[in-house]
Amino acid sequence: METRELRYFVAVAEELHFGRAAQRLGIAQPPLSRAIQQLERRLGAALLDRTSRTVTLTEAGSVLLAEGRAALDAVDAAERRTRRVALSATGRPGLVLVTKAGTSSELLAKLLDAYAAEPDAVPVDVILCGPAEQERLLREGRADVALLHRPFDSTAGLHTEELGTEGQVVVLPAGHPLTVRSHVHMGDIAGLPGLPLPRWPNRDGTYPPGPGPRVRDHAQVLQLVALGRACVVTPESSRAQLHGDVAAVPVLDAPKVTTVIAWPPHSRSRAVADFVRTVTCLP
Incomplete structure (x- = not known):
């Protein structure tokens, strides 16, 4: 299955209209219809139920939509991380940290000051976001590291180190x-x-x-x-x-909150490794 085919299918599945999907993709409708038909033949399953007026997802189509979105997100994230590493090699900032606005301010300042004192430190861009957004930005490859807060944020599939627990x-x-x-x-x-x-x-x-x-x-x-x-x-x-x-x-009976530094498990960035090492060694 090609990435192009997945993008075509996701567009149709989200729009539930071939004309709008074609407009969104910037292509003509006939080749889009042919691409979806070819994908269905290759998978041996009907992905869409079509009538003269409506387009709906089949059970198989619903599964492919969920899996396709995840696959496309992973491809996009890989591209963004690769571009960031390449930019870092040319001397441009190579480390992006994301955290929820309004929380962990003192901890964040302490972490940034400690890392900045390291001899090989690179500039750190800080993105302040809304609740639950930092996890998404990290998984999408828009950030290299994130401050997450369990139990509110999911750390499944990420590498983490605990920085502290509080009431x-x-x-x-x-x-x-x-x-x-x-x-x-x-x-x-x-x-x-x-x-x-x-x-x-x-x-x-x-x-x-x-x-x-x-x-x-x-x-x-x-x-x-x-x-x-x-x-x-x-x-x-x-x-x-x-x-x-x-x-x-x-x-007293509110759940404890654990702040962690999180990063993708496949990261090969020296800046990320140095940043994590520095912040986890703080007293």
């Missing part, structure tokens, strides 16, 4: 009755009147059902908390980002 706190509006307590439990904050937990986007961009406000970044959440519209449970280290209009209280 979580609930961030509340300053002056809320719970802020005078030394600690709380998850049951104490579930269903607080007027202070629902925020809803973060799923990986596909949709939001889970619930009463909480839709949010996309840490700054947005903190503003909603300060306005008395939400509360949020977040790692203890986020205290460093808080201002006087909010307060944090430890949540």
Whole structure:
């Protein structure tokens, strides 16, 4: 199966319309139809059910769509990593680190300072992203290393080293009755009147059902908390980002959060190896 055929099929499967898929691919519709038919003959399976008005996926087509997307993502990631290594060899920056905005700020500064002091250090580009995006950027080859947070981020298939584990706190509006307590439990904050937990986007961009406000970044959440519209449970280290209009209280039964440095298992970058070695040797 050729990469070109996979791209053609994924376009049709996502659009469920040959005309729109052909326009998206920048080709004419007849050769696209022939390519899909040839792919079906080669696989010995119908991938699409076609009528004069609709195009739908068969069971086999649904499987190929999921597998095809993963395969194409892997090909694209390989190309991006190869290009980055080539650029690094010409003296241009060769290390990209991605982390979630608003978290691990003190740790990140410590890691970058330690690595910069190494004699063979290369410039590090830092990408600050929204929740759960750093894992995707790393897997797509848009970053060389990432700071991930278990249990929220998946590290399956990645190489990792643990950098630290911490508890979580609930961030509340300053002056809320719970802020005078030394600690709380998850049951104490579930269903607080007027202070629902925020809803973060799923990986596909949709939001889970619930009463909480839709949010996309840490700054947005903190503003909603300060306005008395939400509360949020977040790692203890986020205290460093808080201002006087909010307060944090430890949540004893919230899951512990482990921060890890993660990188692709097939990485052959000396810069990545040096960076990981440096940050994992820090006290």
